[in-house]
Amino acid sequence: MSAIDNRTVNHQVRLASRPIGVPTAGNWQFTEEPVAEPAAGGVLVKVLAISLDPAMRGWMNEGKSYIPPVAIGAVMRAGGVGIVVASKHPAFAVGDHVAGGTDVQEYVCLTADQTSRSGLTKIDLRLGTLSQWLNVLGMPGMTGYFGLMDVGQPKPGETLVVSGAAGAVGQTVGQLAKIKGCRVVGIAGGPAKCEWVVKELGFDACIDYKQPAPAGVMKWDAVREGLKQHCPDGVDIYFDNVGGDILDTVLTRIRRKARIVICGAISQYNATGAVQGPKNYLSLLVNRARMEGIVVFDYAARYPQAIAEMAGYLKDGRMKSREDVVAGGVRAYPDTLNRLFSGENFGKLVLQIAHP
């Protein structure tokens, strides 16, 4: 029934303590336990790759959020892709590729109830690669799709700005907005990412927020200068993945009836003091504009339709994707996660757990 026996070991990463600021080695614990056979209605999945998401930092904190925090001692929450290696569930067969809540471990053994709660679904590798199923066809893609379409409500000819443009959500949002007829300006860190966003993804421009001040210029805000140059008539939609100073600068450049999609605030996730609130929020009043949050899970019922649309764009070449795949298995998780916060990743950050 499976290639698993009771000598197969499942290596796991558990949350040992709650971080203050950037997570450190002491916040993690590596454990192992034998792989179990699934119970009636359950499924055993060998995890092939997991998605590394900025939201993970929030899940490590105590306190109420849009989902409960990861408990101390629990396997760290993660979305991933894998292959079914044992099944007592009618909808899944050995050899099926699946995506869902795998957590940071090599095997996930789900009960019947957990199988539905983890959102486990079969994935079709003809529509996209394993890592694309963690990117454009996965949670980041869905977040970008519904954040843009339902909250941003793009109209042809409008100007959209997206921060974290080279990241998982940002690349989807910008390309989709181009497909929907917008002018698209990205914000990303460093010339390599900016060049890729424009040349490969086809954004109209990309602002390097790390660009140093020109010689002799004392007061320098690279984002402000970039927006003046690339969005001289202002911004209709700002899709915000970063918060902080960049959000504040964009707020000074929005147009009447602008929509600001609050998708994340990676600049603030490791803040040990208070989060930096947008001091220019009264621009919402002056410009009759809107700032609205999005949580992707609300749109679960519409994922299949969005995936079909996005797979079509992948196929016809209008949507490209880039994943930054790190080999190394579960042990590499802590260091790989921190690459998100330093902005080192280039494209959707994926940790490979096993060879397919």
Next chain:
Amino acid sequence: MSAIDNRTVNHQVRLASRPIGVPTAGNWQFTEEPVAEPAAGGVLVKVLAISLDPAMRGWMNEGKSYIPPVAIGAVMRAGGVGIVVASKHPAFAVGDHVAGGTDVQEYVCLTADQTSRSGLTKIDLRLGTLSQWLNVLGMPGMTGYFGLMDVGQPKPGETLVVSGAAGAVGQTVGQLAKIKGCRVVGIAGGPAKCEWVVKELGFDACIDYKQPAPAGVMKWDAVREGLKQHCPDGVDIYFDNVGGDILDTVLTRIRRKARIVICGAISQYNATGAVQGPKNYLSLLVNRARMEGIVVFDYAARYPQAIAEMAGYLKDGRMKSREDVVAGGVRAYPDTLNRLFSGENFGKLVLQIAHP
């Protein structure tokens, strides 16, 4: 043709310099000039009362906002009510009561072009008193009406919180939300205002943000405690007139899909440093909530319909209004304006310019 002759003097208040922080005497200049006869198509109005609005503080600043700043040396901008004393305009006759942009002066002589630009309209004193035409039937009432109905979108059974509850916009918003079937909790400063808001206006509760900490309590946030008590299930609509700490506290108590109407931020208008941004804005994300600005002028085409509705509520007693009418004429303007920022006014603040 009029009771005016060329010996009649028009006393005016002009903006002498731009304030830093709370306006002082040095920011104002008192001038007088003879009253002119209106030119062809123009109207001469004797000003009876003017509205004092928090927005006036913003108009005194340099820089772009939703309307241009008042120029140095210009008569201070104000909305007011008056009586036509001379007319060469077909739509206005001597003796008509009117409302519009009168500015802070005793007479306003409008050219044909200015008559339309100032939004001069005839008002019917059978629908409301002169001061009600500056309150429920005027700009504050219209701001409350469209901010609540179009941006807040109240549904029966929802919980609405409004700050500045005893102020001009706040009293309208709370009473209208009650009429529309909401549970309504006000926030106001001091027990007298809070009692009036509940007993006279019929709000379900009113939180006194100035309430001192009970004996022995070190860390005290009166608004937080009040919201816990009066909105145990959270807030669906927050109508914000004040910004600052109160906005931040309410953000921690919003419900899923909440709407925050950004109407003003009186706590911040005299800030000499940066405006205090809402550090809890990520609650918008967690709660899939929306924060949106409103500027009343956008709804000018629908004022007549809203006025008719509000006049009906005044007539049937479901809407009450309170104005804090200060006698004293134009000379009293500077001190009266500052009462808004200290929260001394109780009800819509009106400066009487002349006896009707």
